[in-house]
Amino acid sequence: MEVDSCLVPIFIEAAVPKQIKQIGTGIFLDFQSAPFLLTAAHVTDEMGIGRLLVPTINGLSEIEGYHAHIDLLPELTRSDDSVDMAYFRLTSDFARSLCSYFYPLIGKTELLTSSLELGVVSVVGYPASKAKRKASKFTSELAYYRGVAADQEVYDLHDFLYDENIIVHFHNKRAVNPENGKSINPPSPRGVSGGAIFSWPEGHEVSQDWSKPKLVGILHSYKAKEGLFIGTTLLPYFAAIQLGSMKGFGGVT
Incomplete structure (x- = not known):
């Protein structure tokens, strides 16, 4: 699954x-x-x-x-x-x-003691821009945002705790396809709040096999100017x- x-x-x-x-x-x-x-x-x-x-x-x-x-x-x-x-x-x-x-x-979850342990992660959720209504039927679709976890300097700069929060670098305007490195135009993350933060294991950083990553946190914010997703660990x-x-x-x- x-x-x-x-x-x-x-x-x-x-x-x-x-x-x-x-x-x-x-x-x-x-x-x-x-x-x-x-x-x-x-x-x-x-x-x-x-x-x-x-x-x-x-x-x-x-x-x-x-x-x-x-x-x-x-x-x-x-x-x-x-x-x-x-x-x-x-x-x-x-x-x-x-x-x-x-x-x-x-299962498929991981309780982090420090978000500084993370490498490549994916934020996944349903952006509001993908929600459609036709008559009385509503549809939506998932969006996937892959980025690199922040280091301690970023946590200190924005006053977040790495044992409680997860910060991920992701600039919408600089996004690339992880499979071929080509530029992409991902949907706005508005509506993705409450979505999943998945951690990819070492050696699977660009994988598309979704049986591999584990849930490590829940997203709550996106700082567009700084290019940062911010969430909370599962603990x-x-x-x-x-x-x-x-x-x-x-x-x-």
């Missing part, structure tokens, strides 16, 4: 203005034999203005399950949040409905899930 089959586009159905649009990406994950959808907190913040929907066997359906995220102090905004983490512990029935189009990632997510487990995930089964 290819690891990118766990990526799920996230839509919002807003009342004002009345519309449905794609706003982010989630990662369908089996963790400790329970189904989860991992994403960025600024994506789930949108629940304040509408319902979050994902594709299921029943069409676009509202996400069902226990939702958790990190609250901010009143004087802070989500842009001040270097972790920007949220997840859903999905109900079992809803997870089964997702399996019509997606497959939960089982804060798994720690938050353990806390949710202590609360019984609000009774979700």
Whole structure:
């Protein structure tokens, strides 16, 4: 199974203005034999203005399950949040409905002690520009962005922690095809928030074999001017899930 089959586009159905649009990406994950959808907190913040929907066997359906995220102090905004983490512990029935189009990632993850260990990585998600609507049917498609992990100087410069965050060099205007080195014009990363950061093993830096990379983090930001993707390692997510487990995930089964 290819690891990118766990990526799920996230839509919002807003009342004002009345519309449905794609706003982010989630990662369908089996963790400790329970189904989860991992994403960025600024994506789930949108629940304040509408319902979050994902594709299921029943069409676009509202996400069902226990939702958790990190609250901010009143004087802070989500842009001040270097972790920007949220997840859903999905109900079992809803997870089964997702399996019509997606497959939960089982294993194929790596808990980093330091992002400085990374080499070549890929950021994968659903850019908003690829979302299309024809009548009542919505479609989208994945985009793949491959870059090189940053060194400690970049973390220090932008005030991020390499044991908590992942920074990847990627300039949209300088992008090249990893197979032939030719210039490409990738879609804008808007909408890829909550998408996956996969690490390629040594010797497979330009591979297209998606059975090889492991999930190491979740994307939350793209700094276009600096050419940097920024995400969070899996450790804060798994720690938050353990806390949710202590609360019984609000009774979700």
